[in-house]
Amino acid sequence: MIEIKNLRKIFPTQNGPVVALDGINLRIEAGEIYGIIGLSGAGKSTLIRCINMLEKPTEGQVIVDGQNFTSLNARQLREARRQIGMIFQHFNLLSSRTVFANVAFPLEIAGLPRQLIREKVSEMLELVGLSDKAHAYPSQLSGGQKQRVGIARALANDPKVLLCDEATSALDPRTTRSILHLLRDINEKLNLTIVLITHEMQVIKEICDKVAVIEDGKIVEEGPVIDIFTRPRSATTRKFINSIINTEIPEPIRTRFKNRTANGTAGKLIRISFIGETAKEPVISSMVQQCQVRANVLYGNIDHIKDTIFGTLTLELQGKDSEVEEALRFLKEKRLQLEVLSDV
Numbered sequence: 001m002i003e004i005k006n007l008r009k010i011f012p013t014q015n016g017p018v019v020a021l022d023g024i025n026l027r028i029e030a031g032e033i034y035g036i037i038g039l040s041g042a043g044k045s046t047l048i049r050c051i052n053m054l055e056k057p058t059e060g061q062v063i064v065d066g067q068n069f070t071s072l073n074a075r076q077l078r079e080a081r082r083q084i085g086m087i088f089q090h091f092n093l094l095s096s097r098t099v100f101a102n103v104a105f106p107l108e109i110a111g112l113p114r115q116l117i118r119e120k121v122s123e124m125l126e127l128v129g130l131s132d133k134a135h136a137y138p139s140q141l142s143g144g145q146k147q148r149v150g151i152a153r154a155l156a157n158d159p160k161v162l163l164c165d166e167a168t169s170a171l172d173p174r175t176t177r178s179i180l181h182l183l184r185d186i187n188e189k190l191n192l193t194i195v196l197i198t199h200e201m202q203v204i205k206e207i208c209d210k211v212a213v214i215e216d217g218k219i220v221e222e223g224p225v226i227d228i229f230t231r232p233r234s235a236t237t238r239k240f241i242n243s244i245i246n247t248e249i250p251e252p253i254r255t256r257f258k259n260r261t262a263n264g265t266a267g268k269l270i271r272i273s274f275i276g277e278t279a280k281e282p283v284i285s286s287m288v289q290q291c292q293v294r295a296n297v298l299y300g301n302i303d304h305i306k307d308t309i310f311g312t313l314t315l316e317l318q319g320k321d322s323e324v325e326e327a328l329r330f331l332k333e334k335r336l337q338l339e340v341l342s343d344v
C-alpha cells in the first residue's frame with residue numbers, strides 16, 4: 001500500500017543543513033495499523049508529512065497504492081492526496097464552523113452536491129459517535145470529541161490511508177483509549193490503512209500491528225509489535241518498552257541476590273520469556289516436579305498484545321548441577337525463550 005524507498009529529507013538552515021530523515025525504507029501493507037515511534041527530534045513528523053508530500057523529500061520515493069507521489073505535478077498531487085486523510089495532535093478544526101460544517105469542508109472543496117454532502121457528513125458523524133453534536137462549535141467540545149470531528153473530516157473523502165500525527169498526545173489516558181478504540185474499529189470496518197506517529201509505547205501496544213522505531217532520522221528496528229516487544233534489539237526500543245512494561249528486577253531483590261552470590265549460596269539465574277500458548281502452560285511447576293530443582297521467583301510480569309499473552313519471569317534455580325542442567329534442557333524443549341543471566 002505504502003512504499004517508502006531511500007527517503008532523505010535535509011532542511012537547509014542558517015547553521016547549515018539538518019538531516020531530518022536519513023535513508024528511510026518502509027513497506028506498509030493495506031489494512032495495517034503501522035506505528036512509528038521515536039523520541040523528540042527523531043524525525044517522526046517529517047516522515048509522516050513526507051508521506052502526503054506536505055514536506056517534499058530531498059531524495060527517495062513515496063509510492064502510495066502504486067502511484068509514485070514524488071513524481072507528481074501540483075495538480076496530480078492534489079488529486080492523489082484525496083486518498084490520504086490526516087489527523088493532528090491539536091485537531092486543527094475551523095473554530096468559526098460547526099461540527100457539521102467542519103466535516104463538510106473537504107467535500108465542499110471537492111465540489112460535491114449539497115445533498116450528497118449532507119448524507120456523507122451524517123454518515124461520518126454517526127461513525128465517530130457525534131451525530132448529536134452536529135450543530136455545536138469546536139469550543140463547545142471536549143478534546144476527545146474534537147478529535148472525533150477530526151477523524152470524521154479526515155474520512156469524509158473515503159481515503160485509503162489515514163495519517164495520525166500524535167493524534168492522542170493532547171488527551172488524557174481514558175480519552176486516548178477511546179480514540180484508539182475508534183481508530184481500531186474504523187480500521188476493521190473500512191479496511192483503512194492507518195499510519196501513526198507517537199512517542200508513547202502504550203499507543204503502539206494498544207492498536208498497532210507493526211512498528212518502526214526511528215532514531216536520528218533512521219529506522220533502527222522494525223517489525224510486528226509482538227516480536228518487537230518480546231525480542232527488542234536496540235537500546236532505544238528497550239527503553240520504550242520499559243516505560244510501560246518493567247522488566248528490571250527491583251532493588252531490594254537485587255541486593256538480596258547479590259548478598260547470596262557473595263556468600264556462595266546463590267543459584268543459577270535465568271530469565272524466561274513466554275509468548276502465546278506457552279504463557280498458559282504450567283511450565284514452572286512441571287519443571288520443579290520433573291527436575292527436582294527449587295525455583296525461586298525473583299521477578300515477573302505478564303501482559304498481552306491483542307490476544308497474544310506474553311511475559312517474562314526471572315528465576316533463581318537451586319539444586320545439584322545435574323538437576324539444574326536438566327531443568328534448563330526441560331525449558332529449552334518447551335520452546336521458551338531462555339536466557340542464563342550472569343548478574344542481576
Ligand SMILES: Nc1ncnc2c1ncn2[C@@H]1O[C@H](COP(=O)(O)OP(=O)(O)OP(=O)(O)O)[C@@H](O)[C@H]1O
Nearest residue numbers: 011013018020038039040041042043044045046047
Ligand atoms: N522546517 C524545519 N527546518 C529545519 N529543521 C527542521 C525543520 N523541521 C524539522 N527540523 C529538524 O528535523 C529533525 C526532525 O524533526 P521532527 O519534527 O521530524 O522530529 P519529531 O520526531 O517529530 O519530534 P517531536 O516529537 O518533537 O515533534 C529535528 O532535528 C528538527 O529540528
